[in-house]
Amino acid sequence: MDIGVLGPCQVTLAGASVVPTAIKPRKVLALLAMYPDQVVAVSRLIEELWGANPPRSVQTTLQTYILQVRNLIGAALAADPGGNPGCGPKDILVTSANGYMLDTQGGLVDAVEAERLAAIGHRALSVGDHQTAATRFRQALALWRGPVLVDVQVGPLLEADVIRLEECRLSILSQRIESDLALGMHHEILGELAGLAARHTTHERLQAQLMLALYRAGRRGSALETYQRLRITLGRELGLDPSPTLQGLQRAMLSDDPELEYAGAGTGPGALAVGRSG
Template structure:
């Protein structure tokens, strides 16, 4: 089974789509896909579908959605005459919940975590060309916002935020690698979009300032700082971090820092990353 959630939901068995069109059944599949090869408790599925006040028929209705998914899986399995698995093997009922078995298929968010991890390690080793390439490969798996076609509940929303934050962390580091490689002019159009999308993300603003200054656009770089400062003060009552303020002063003195140091401004741009089997994490505000 091949699973894609980094964009629209797509789940294929034997190369055949088993992604339903019915919203609730699609909702169930999305949550199972986000926890592929793991048991998802019935209580979690019910809360995801109906919140904290589910109807009395919730458990029975959930079983109906599972049956509908199994019918789609059965049709896909029937395409392969040598297939010995059944739909109940792939969407298994286990004590307390259900598990979607990928049987060694591809899962895009796991592949993203793997590729991003190699990129982070390349950054740590100061292999900036390798980091840019590997992080770019990781980001290429994204075709849009995670589960863009699924109206999720609390659990899916949390997972989507985690995935989006992981993407932002990889993007931030890929841009940092490109800056260290002297690709400041090539980054300008991308960063123009990003700082408008993430209006309080200090690292991205610092990278944009640096790219502008290195491109001979010092005045615009200083305006980026002023816009960010105004946004932070008006919306959060915070001043830019010390690191970003140092960058602004260095641009004023015509001696910009060669790299944007990691910044942290409580509530505005707190970033952290890990490279592990579980993926990567960043916390940032976007609007």
């Protein structure tokens, strides 16, 4: 079973989708897919579906939704001529003492794979191997097919997971940009960075990366304007000043510090460590 949550909900078995069209059964499957090969407690499923106001028939209704998903799994299994004849729907959507588990049986889970690739990228970045880091971060980002679970009406638990994964994507993206800057790709990523900085106006790391890319592209004035916009935005929206790292970057630009220039793909000024992300 392959699972995709980094975009529209995708759960396929033997190439066939087992995602229900009805809202609540789809939500049940989405929560199980968010935690593959782990038992999701009945209480968590109930909270996701109905919040603090479950119906009197909550247990029966939940079992009905589970049955609907199992019926789709059963249809996919029946249509697979090369499948395991001893494997049934209850072997894939497993009932436990206090909940249910989606058994992937070794299938691909996009969120897990993205995390694995990002971890390799982080390790490469930490030792100055920016080419490997950039490659792995790009591979991780390519697994996002759109906003997380965009076709699911998420409840309180899935909403938290959606926020977590979207923040994870932004973190990986920022790390990839750091690697690109260390590789001297400031011209190539300027457009992308400008768009990101416009959407994330208080994200200090992205703003710092845009400043550095502009400076290295010979646009010191635009880089300093970026700093001033950030200073005003942080003060107006959060009552904060730019972090010491950003202030130091501005001072370095004002003095044309040669350390800011691209000096080859190694550790150094391409690796920006900004405290607040906004």
